[in-house]
Amino acid sequence: MHPVSPGTPRADEATVRRLEEIARRLRVDIVEMLAKAGSGHPGGSLSAIDMVVALYFQVLRHDPQNPGRPDRDRFVLSKGHGVPAVYACMAEAGYVSREELSTLRRLGSRLQGHPVSSFVLAPGVEACTGSLGQGLSVAQGMAIASKLDGEPFRVYCLLGDGEMQEGQVWEALMSAPKYRLDNLVAILDYNKAQIDGFVKDVMDIEPLREKLESFNWHVVTIDGHDIGAFLRAMEEAQATKGRPTFVIANTVKGKGVSFMEGVVDWHGVAPNAEQAARAIEELKRS
Numbered sequence: 001m002h003p004v005s006p007g008t009p010r011a012d013e014a015t016v017r018r019l020e021e022i023a024r025r026l027r028v029d030i031v032e033m034l035a036k037a038g039s040g041h042p043g044g045s046l047s048a049i050d051m052v053v054a055l056y057f058q059v060l061r062h063d064p065q066n067p068g069r070p071d072r073d074r075f076v077l078s079k080g081h082g083v084p085a086v087y088a089c090m091a092e093a094g095y096v097s098r099e100e101l102s103t104l105r106r107l108g109s110r111l112q113g114h115p116v117s118s119f120v121l122a123p124g125v126e127a128c129t130g131s132l133g134q135g136l137s138v139a140q141g142m143a144i145a146s147k148l149d150g151e152p153f154r155v156y157c158l159l160g161d162g163e164m165q166e167g168q169v170w171e172a173l174m175s176a177p178k179y180r181l182d183n184l185v186a187i188l189d190y191n192k193a194q195i196d197g198f199v200k201d202v203m204d205i206e207p208l209r210e211k212l213e214s215f216n217w218h219v220v221t222i223d224g225h226d227i228g229a230f231l232r233a234m235e236e237a238q239a240t241k242g243r244p245t246f247v248i249a250n251t252v253k254g255k256g257v258s259f260m261e262g263v264v265d266w267h268g269v270a271p272n273a274e275q276a277a278r279a280i281e282e283l284k285r286s
Contacts, residue, residue: 004093007061007073009234015058016228023053023227026088027256027283029101033084035276037105040113041081043253043266044160047191049085050225051249055156056089059234064094067123073153074142076127078135079160079189080114081268086125087111095124133166135159136186140176143184143244154183154238162194165203176244177216184244185237186217189224191253193264208248217246224249256283 026049034040056062060073077086084104091098096110103109110116114130127138139157146153163169176184188208192199199205212219218240222229230249237245253267254260257279271279 004064005057005060005062007059009054009059009231009238011228011231011235016231019053019057019227020050022057022092023050024256024283024286026053026085026092028280029088029091029098030084031257031271031276031279031283033087033101033104034270035273036102037113038270039105040084040270041268042084042257042260042271043193043263043268044079044082044189044191045084046255046257046260047224047251047253048079048082048158048189049088050227050251050255051158051187051189051230052085052089054227054230054234056093058231060156061153062093062124064090064124067095071151071153074126074139074155076129076135076139076142076155076157077115078129078139078157079132079163080128080130080135082158082160082189083111083113083115086115090124093124132160132163133168135163136169136172136176139184139186140172140179140181143176143181144179146183147179147181154185156185156187158187158189160194161188161190161192161199161205162202164188164205164208165199173212173215173217173246180242181244182241185234185247186244187247187249189251190248191251191255193253193262193267195264195267197264212246212248216243218243219246219248221248222250224251225255256286258282 105113115125117128129135143155220233260266
């Protein structure tokens with residue numbers, strides 16, 4: 001086996017620096033693949049990449065040489081439109097080649113615009129997602145299976161904040177504590193913007209922490225771009241027994257590219273060649 005992650009969320013300074021450097025490089029990969037595709041979702045991919053990097057290269061127990069190992073931790077990207085962040089990590093880890101990133105969204109490519117779960121076509125993708133609101137239910141099912149089968153794996157689910165308006169999310173939020181799923185961690189990429197506006201204007205989800213706590217989730221609130229804080233939240237989740245953990249990660253849509261940051265319009269519009277060149281220059285200077 002050739003694991004790329006120790007499967008532990010230790011937040012020492014050297015680890016944080018290593019992960020920050022990976023995230024910086026993979027932001028460039030995200031911009032490049034979206035510009036090449038001519039379509040896709042830069043805003044939510046860039047807001048999530050710090051957390052996805054921390055998961056793939058420090059927290060998750062997984063092995064690209066043996067992607068189906070039964071004891072692997074499961075990661076469900078419920079906000080499936082943010083999959084460029086996952087593909088960038090998969091290429092860095094060795095699930096796919098870096099050259100394959102340029103096939104994003106092409107007809108016949110394994111790297112579709114939303115995740116396609118197939119260990120033949122796309123090893124390492126655990127669930128088909130993109131119909132928003134379903135991923136937490138899928139992750140909950142995996143967590144229940146782990147308990148029933150006596151398997152040691154943990155399940156992590158990354159949601160979008162616009163997605164939190166879906167009713168099925170709240171059914172899962174209600175049921176996961178009932179089944180005492182302390183092996184389940186939900187993470188919210190709370191970048192405050194969705195496809196048609198700011199979340200607070202479309203359908204406000206606040207007061208979010210109080211709602212989640214009333215459902216008996218263990219709730220942690222962090223800066224989602226602070227990798228050290230994210231790793232400490234994962235440590236806290238692993239130490240929490242008898243109920244699931246929900247991490248509210250405050251992020252910035254389009255993080256790292258000045259003209260994309262906090263701009264709703266960059267939810268689902270790919271940069272053109274000139275915009276991509278500007279973004280990549282910024283990212284390489286950061």
